[in-house]
Amino acid sequence: MKNSELNLLGLNALKFIAVLLVVDFGLGTIAERLYFSQTTGKQARIIASLNFNDSELLVLGSSHANRHYVPEVFENLLGFKSYNAGVQGQRLLFTSTLQKMILDRSKPKIIIVNIDNNWMQESQEAYDRLSDFHPFYWEYRKILLPVLNLKSTFVDLRMSSKAYRMNSTLVHMAFYFVKPQEAHNGYLPSYKKMALSTEVDSDGLSSNTEKPAIDTNFVTAFDEIIETSSFNEVKLVFVVSPTFHVPDKTESESMQIMVDRIKEKNLPFYDFRGDSAFMGKPNLFFDPAHLNHEGAVLFSGLVAAELEHLGLSAKAQAGAE
Amino acid sequence: MLFNSIEFALFLPTVLLLYWVIPSRSNNFRNVLLLGASYLFYGWWDWRFLGLIAFSSFVDFIIGQRLSLTSNTRSRKLFLTISVVVNLGLLGFFKYFNFFLESLKDAFTLFGKELNSEHLAIVLPVGISFYTFQTLSYTIDVYKRKIVAENDIIKFFTFVSFFPQLVAGPIERASHLLPQFQAGKTFSYQFISEGFKQIVWGFFLKLVIADRAAIYVDSVYNNVYQHEGLTFIFATVLFAFQIYGDFAGYSLIAIGTAKMFGFDLMTNFSRPYLSFSVKEFWTRWHISLSTWFRDYLYIPLGGNRVPRPRMLLNLFVTFVISGLWHGANWTFVIWGALNGAYLVLEILLGIKASRNPFRILLTFGLINFSWIFFRAANLQEAGHIVSTIFTHPGSLFFSSESDVTAPIYAILSIGLLLLIELKREFLGNRFSITNHRNQWVRMAAFACIIFLILYLGVFDKGQFIYFQF
Numbered sequence: 001m002k003n004s005e006l007n008l009l010g011l012n013a014l015k016f017i018a019v020l021l022v023v024d025f026g027l028g029t030i031a032e033r034l035y036f037s038q039t040t041g042k043q044a045r046i047i048a049s050l051n052f053n054d055s056e057l058l059v060l061g062s063s064h065a066n067r068h069y070v071p072e073v074f075e076n077l078l079g080f081k082s083y084n085a086g087v088q089g090q091r092l093l094f095t096s097t098l099q100k101m102i103l104d105r106s107k108p109k110i111i112i113v114n115i116d117n118n119w120m121q122e123s124q125e126a127y128d129r130l131s132d133f134h135p136f137y138w139e140y141r142k143i144l145l146p147v148l149n150l151k152s153t154f155v156d157l158r159m160s161s162k163a164y165r166m167n168s169t170l171v172h173m174a175f176y177f178v179k180p181q182e183a184h185n186g187y188l189p190s191y192k193k194m195a196l197s198t199e200v201d202s203d204g205l206s207s208n209t210e211k212p213a214i215d216t217n218f219v220t221a222f223d224e225i226i227e228t229s230s231f232n233e234v235k236l237v238f239v240v241s242p243t244f245h246v247p248d249k250t251e252s253e254s255m256q257i258m259v260d261r262i263k264e265k266n267l268p269f270y271d272f273r274g275d276s277a278f279m280g281k282p283n284l285f286f287d288p289a290h291l292n293h294e295g296a297v298l299f300s301g302l303v304a305a306e307l308e309h310l311g312l313s314a315k316a317q318a319g320a321e
Numbered sequence: 322m323l324f325n326s327i328e329f330a331l332f333l334p335t336v337l338l339l340y341w342v343i344p345s346r347s348n349n350f351r352n353v354l355l356l357g358a359s360y361l362f363y364g365w366w367d368w369r370f371l372g373l374i375a376f377s378s379f380v381d382f383i384i385g386q387r388l389s390l391t392s393n394t395r396s397r398k399l400f401l402t403i404s405v406v407v408n409l410g411l412l413g414f415f416k417y418f419n420f421f422l423e424s425l426k427d428a429f430t431l432f433g434k435e436l437n438s439e440h441l442a443i444v445l446p447v448g449i450s451f452y453t454f455q456t457l458s459y460t461i462d463v464y465k466r467k468i469v470a471e472n473d474i475i476k477f478f479t480f481v482s483f484f485p486q487l488v489a490g491p492i493e494r495a496s497h498l499l500p501q502f503q504a505g506k507t508f509s510y511q512f513i514s515e516g517f518k519q520i521v522w523g524f525f526l527k528l529v530i531a532d533r534a535a536i537y538v539d540s541v542y543n544n545v546y547q548h549e550g551l552t553f554i555f556a557t558v559l560f561a562f563q564i565y566g567d568f569a570g571y572s573l574i575a576i577g578t579a580k581m582f583g584f585d586l587m588t589n590f591s592r593p594y595l596s597f598s599v600k601e602f603w604t605r606w607h608i609s610l611s612t613w614f615r616d617y618l619y620i621p622l623g624g625n626r627v628p629r630p631r632m633l634l635n636l637f638v639t640f641v642i643s644g645l646w647h648g649a650n651w652t653f654v655i656w657g658a659l660n661g662a663y664l665v666l667e668i669l670l671g672i673k674a675s676r677n678p679f680r681i682l683l684t685f686g687l688i689n690f691s692w693i694f695f696r697a698a699n700l701q702e703a704g705h706i707v708s709t710i711f712t713h714p715g716s717l718f719f720s721s722e723s724d725v726t727a728p729i730y731a732i733l734s735i736g737l738l739l740l741i742e743l744k745r746e747f748l749g750n751r752f753s754i755t756n757h758r759n760q761w762v763r764m765a766a767f768a769c770i771i772f773l774i775l776y777l778g779v780f781d782k783g784q785f786i787y788f789q790f
Contacts, residue, residue, distance in 0.1 A: 024775075
């Protein structure tokens with residue numbers, strides 16, 4: 001190797017790395033500012049649930065949580081300040097991690113976890129969608145590193161780039177800036193009514209004829225939800241949302257694992273699948289797996305009544321104290 | 322090993338450093354290093370197939386030697402036949418055995434008979450179609466006395482398995498690539514700089530264009546009975562850019578990687594969607610394969626030297642076989658046949674590539690129609706898509722609620738690509754910031770491309786489409 005060529009390479013490589021760092025820092029800072037200034041959309045709700053949430057009652061889960069629990073109903077019936085931290089498209093690993101991140105900053109009294117039938121089943125998406133946490137990496141590194149390490153390598157190195165941390169956030173920001181979403185303390189209402197011709201979607205509630213494998217990381221994540229709540233002395237309640245169609249409760253190994261663990265720990269569990277108040281009533285759903293606002297208000301009232309029955313209301317707790 | 326993997330990010334600098342540390346006079350050691358690195362790269366997927374590539378290389382090396390030693394026409398033909406039979410036999414067995422078996426069964430069923438036979442669980446070795454064609458071209462060229470046989474077995478084995486282009490091309494010719502293993506190259510900053518630029522642009526095409534488009538395309542093409550005509554049209558246009566970004570991206574990464582070692586690989590794509598005719602498209606799309614079929618199939622069939630009807634038939638047959646090369650499925654055969662038919666029609670109608678922008682759109686539309694067959698899982702689904710486009714245009718499915726941004730990203734990134742390609746096509750290097758005189762401007766431009774890859778790219782996603790061929 002010629003020394004002059006090697007020196008040229010070394011010098012230009014250093015120059016280029018410097019330029020790259022400046023570009024990443026400069027444009028990345030703009031992207032970061034834009035990200036954390038969002039006030040509407042899924043990302044804004046995640047930011048709010050982590051940074052501006054001091055609720056006493058917290059709801060966790062997927063879109064079924066996000067669409068079905070009306071914080072206002074819980075506040076009115078139980079007297080607890082409530083927040084809905086359910087996130088569309090997310091599953092157990094995300095929920096468990098989000099719970100740890102929220103509890104790192106605030107201490108709610110009650111957490112309702114809305115569980116989905118397929119949460120224990122293998123899913124690459126469940127790992128891929130952890131990227132929703134990337135913008136928060138350095139703030140919550142202790143919690144996030146072990147989770148992101150499950151399927152990724154060199155996590156610290158990847159996260160050192162602002163561009164990578166803010167990956168795939170641009171269009172989301174622009175989209176919801178142009179088309180803001182109506183949300184109430186995290187709850188996302190839909191006022192549509194389901195058309196009777198709508199087919200069952202594959203959003204976790206339809207039964208599956210094959211038996212997908214169980215991911216042990218998800219089983220661990222479920223156990224961690226219980227342990228984290230117990231450690232932080234937060235009351236934990238598990239709920240399964242209502243469905244429009246008759247559910248097949250016999251086939252799901254995934255659900256059975258969760259139910260067994262809940263029973264083992266003697267935790268409250270309410271299964272609304274097949275509940276006659278909802279099943280087959282299109283006026284309460286906007287699609288076969290999601291309640292509309294009317295359905296969500298009714299459902300939240302029923303869950304709140306169960307919590308009150310357990311003595312989990314502000315009034316009951318004040319009396320106990 | 323995938324180009325878009327952490328393993329490759331460690332592998333490449335290591336091999337590169339070792340390669341250039343070896344003095345240029347020790348070219349044999351460099352070739353041994355490249356051979357070892359190439360076998361490691363290939364064996365990373367499945368080490369069992371290393372035997373296959375070694376066997377294929379060995380057969381063609383020996384046959385090359387034999388061809389150079391004899392001038393007897395019959396013997397030479399025999400040696401060539403052995404090479405063709407062995408190479409195409411391996412390809413046929415691994416890639417087409419089950420397809421032909423299934424087609425035979427269907428043919429028997431058509432005549433009311435039943436053929437009882439079991440499918441073999443055959444795993445398709447990655448890149449077999451590419452290296453088979455590369456090594457075959459060597460033997461044919463030696464047979465035709467276009468090149469002399471290679472006497473150095475290490476050099477020859479490295480030529481067949483050269484890792485940058487081993488699994489998805491460009492399919493190199495021995496006359497172009499083999500001599501490059503001979504030359505005692507000296508390290509140049511330009512090798513690294515030029516190679517790096519190609520790699521960066523390749524990753525942009527793969528991660529920002531192809532993988533973004535793939536999210537929407539897969540959601541439509543994996544559920545064809547749930548969508549309407551407009552959705553199919555939109556998904557197919559996105560697929561056109563997905564496959565372009567995927568394959569041209571891979572080719573550029575391959576070309577850039579080879580460049581870092583001082584090797585020049587042939588250009589494989591040249592802004593194909595800006596073609597004014599289908600004929601022109603095929604001079605810009607997968608150039609290494611198109612020219613391979615031209616030189617080793619179309620011309621030997623008679624090329625342009627035969628009567629016009631025969632020439633048109635040759636052209637059509639070449640495209641049908643080219644379709645089959647892409648995959649063991651009738652959808653690929655139809656894709657090839659459609660492209661062959663387009664070319665035949667262009668010739669029959671006397672259509673020349675006039676510089677009318679409308680022609681670009683027409684060509685793009687025709688190519689897109691053929692992509693339906695390329696992407697569809699089977700002929701039934703392709704038929705359903707085509708009939709739905711014409712009978713139920715319906716409304717455009719934008720996206721599911723959980724991933725509303727996927728098509729917007731795809732449109733945004735494709736728009737960016739089109740702007741860049743239009744500028745390059747019609748303005749050349751004018752207003753180019755990646756070729757600016759000022760080094761800092763050039764560096765900033767590439768830093769911005771890397772930023773865009775990290776900011777807009779899709780990570781932790783699948784491998785390159787062309788690996789399956």
